[in-house]
Amino acid sequence: xxxxxxxxxxxxxxxxxxxxxxxxxxxxxxxxxxxxxxxxxxxxxxxxxxxxxxxxxxxxxxxxxxxxxxxxxxxxxxxxxxxxxxxxxxxxxxxxxxxxxxxxxxxxxxxxxxxxxxxxxxxxxxxxxxxx
Amino acid sequence: xxxxxxxxxxxxxxxxxxxxxxxxxxxxxxxxxxxxxxxxxxxxxxxxxxxxxxxxxxxxxxxxxxxxxxxxxxxxxxxxxxxxxxxxxxxxxxxxxxxxxxxxxxxxxxxxxxxxxxxxxxxxxxxxxxxxxxxxxxxxxxxxxxxxxxxxxxxxxxxxxxxxxxxxxxxxxxxxxxxxxxxxxxxxxxxxxxxxxxxxxxxxxxxxxxxxxxxxxxxxxxxxxxxxxxxxxxxxxxxxxxxxxxxxxxxxxxxxxxxxxxxxxxxxxxxxxxxxxxxxxxxxxxxxxxxxxxxxxxxxxxxxxxxxxxxxxxxxxxxxxxxxxxxxxxxxxxxxxxxxxxxxxxxxxxxxxxxxxxxxxxxxxxxxxxxxxxxxxxxxxxxxxxxxxxxxxxxxxxxxxxxxxxxxxxxxxxxxxxxxxxx
Numbered sequence: 001x002x003x004x005x006x007x008x009x010x011x012x013x014x015x016x017x018x019x020x021x022x023x024x025x026x027x028x029x030x031x032x033x034x035x036x037x038x039x040x041x042x043x044x045x046x047x048x049x050x051x052x053x054x055x056x057x058x059x060x061x062x063x064x065x066x067x068x069x070x071x072x073x074x075x076x077x078x079x080x081x082x083x084x085x086x087x088x089x090x091x092x093x094x095x096x097x098x099x100x101x102x103x104x105x106x107x108x109x110x111x112x113x114x115x116x117x118x119x120x121x122x123x124x125x126x127x128x129x130x131x132x
Numbered sequence: 133x134x135x136x137x138x139x140x141x142x143x144x145x146x147x148x149x150x151x152x153x154x155x156x157x158x159x160x161x162x163x164x165x166x167x168x169x170x171x172x173x174x175x176x177x178x179x180x181x182x183x184x185x186x187x188x189x190x191x192x193x194x195x196x197x198x199x200x201x202x203x204x205x206x207x208x209x210x211x212x213x214x215x216x217x218x219x220x221x222x223x224x225x226x227x228x229x230x231x232x233x234x235x236x237x238x239x240x241x242x243x244x245x246x247x248x249x250x251x252x253x254x255x256x257x258x259x260x261x262x263x264x265x266x267x268x269x270x271x272x273x274x275x276x277x278x279x280x281x282x283x284x285x286x287x288x289x290x291x292x293x294x295x296x297x298x299x300x301x302x303x304x305x306x307x308x309x310x311x312x313x314x315x316x317x318x319x320x321x322x323x324x325x326x327x328x329x330x331x332x333x334x335x336x337x338x339x340x341x342x343x344x345x346x347x348x349x350x351x352x353x354x355x356x357x358x359x360x361x362x363x364x365x366x367x368x369x370x371x372x373x374x375x376x377x378x379x380x381x382x383x384x385x386x387x388x389x390x391x392x393x394x395x396x397x398x399x400x401x402x403x404x405x406x407x408x409x410x411x412x413x414x415x416x417x418x419x420x421x422x423x424x425x426x427x428x429x430x431x432x433x434x435x436x437x438x439x440x441x442x443x444x445x446x447x448x449x450x451x452x453x454x455x456x457x458x459x460x461x462x463x464x465x466x467x468x469x470x471x472x473x474x475x476x477x478x479x480x481x482x483x484x485x486x487x488x489x490x491x492x493x494x495x496x497x498x499x500x501x502x503x504x505x506x507x508x509x510x511x512x513x514x515x516x517x518x519x520x521x522x523x524x525x526x527x528x529x530x531x532x533x534x535x536x537x538x539x540x541x542x543x544x545x546x547x548x549x550x551x552x553x554x555x
Contacts, residue, residue: 001150001151001152001153002150003150040152042152042163042164042167042384043164043167043168043169043170045169045452045479045481045506046451046452046453064530064531066452066453066454067168068168068169068172068384068388068478068479068481069163069168069384069387070456071453071454071455071456071530071531073530
């Protein structure tokens with residue numbers, strides 16, 4: 001397990017208490033799980049994502065991430081309509097472990113309320129959550 | 133009441149490696165170090181070491197020790213070895229269980245026949261006191277002394293096809309030790325005052341009890357030794373096994389390896405229900421035609437007059453996806469009826485299905501280009517006996533998957549391979 005000081009927590013993404021991240025990427029918002037989340041879960045062997053076109057509210061479950069030990073729910077950091085999913089995770093779910101913010105992204109959505117993104121936690125606030 | 137979590141002698145080592153730790157059986161144990169999958173595969177391809185000092189051991193010594201164990205343990209010490217059912221002899225060990233008078237499992241165990249009138253019983257974490265009390269409670273007038281060795285003994289396992297070659301690097305006279313060591317046999321003793329202690333020594337002089345057993349289904353050993361000697365051995369084996377890609381393995385890999393090898397986890401796959409109608413009939417003292425038992429033992433009457441007709445069976449899924457076993461899980465038959473619960477559901481990452489046949493990364497006949505994508509597997513407890521190859525659904529509150537009832541999961545396991553080919 002990584003110490004908090006060893007975690008890769010980029011400044012340019014926003015975080016949730018459930019350890020998802022979200023980041024504005026042009027017209028859409030890209031999301032995934034944080035380095036802390038992947039480290040806690042261990043080897044990720046399967047990622048179950050929704051269909052493009054489906055819509056979710058902020059906080060709603062949108063899929064599952066399966067490690068060798070357990071299946072965990074994924075929750076929407078903000079609400080919106082799914083415009084793309086990361087198809088590469090079907091064959092290489094381990095990307096979530098090795099590169100959680102780039103190659104391991106999960107969804108892109110069209111935000112229903114852009115203000116929801118601004119309300120998510122900064123790196124500094126997320127670090128406070130992790131330190132408990 | 134305040135309970136403090138216990139630590140094995142290797143706890144500091146696990147913590148220094150930043151292992152993902154969790155409470156298991158009252159002990160702070162590693163679940164994995166860096167990758168469960170790599171640890172699981174290391175045991176199939178090379179070797180892995182496991183800290184198992186959380187497990188408990190009890191000795192039973194005295195002129196009527198065998199008689200006490202015959203009465204309390206399910207397997208028949210007078211007829212449990214090999215197809216011809218020979219009596220257990222010194223240097224051999226046997227798997228079975230301790231049951232209560234309702235035929236329900238107190239714990240499963242391996243009984244080691246050390247020497248005349250002297251046995252060691254190895255049980256699960258935190259069960260030393262319970263099993264010792266159970267044996268003493270049933271002692272009657274027998275001449276036997278029961279001693280709980282919990283937390284006074286170090287234990288680690290080395291498992292995998294390279295285990296003997298790596299172990300050879302740390303033993304005095306490895307050829308003499310390992311030659312002629314069949315599955316479920318052992319040599320040596322961890323107590324330096326025992327006359328058996330000279331049979332197996334580490335090159336630093338420490339005496340060990342070396343047993344050709346384990347909990348992975350793969351070739352390997354369990355090693356019992358003094359707690360203050362374990363870290364040196366652990367580090368020595370990791371260094372000696374470097375060229376075999378040895379890995380320290382946590383309880384998560386132990387769980388996925390044992391599930392694929394169809395081995396039960398006590399208090400999960402066997403427990404507070406009758407110890408019968410399960411995939412481990414070899415743990416019961418059946419006669420040759422499997423119509424009755426060959427000896428009397430606690431729980432026998434309840435098993436013979438059972439009214440709880442539930443069956444524990446093995447399943448394998450279509451891919452690696454799992455459900456959460458235990459409370460809230462369901463087994464659903466083709467008619468949509470709920471017929472039981474899921475006891476264990478794990479993913480064996482070393483296997484995959486190809487044209488309807490399961491292969492392992494270690495299968496000599498695996499198809500060209502085969503990659504093990506992993507299969508979910510485990511045990512269901514159902515209220516009617518399912519046929520081999522029958523499909524049922526298993527479900528938790530999130531997902532439902534279709535699985536097949538089978539009698540085995542991971543093929544080409546190495547546990548029983550002749551020693552001659554493994555040194």
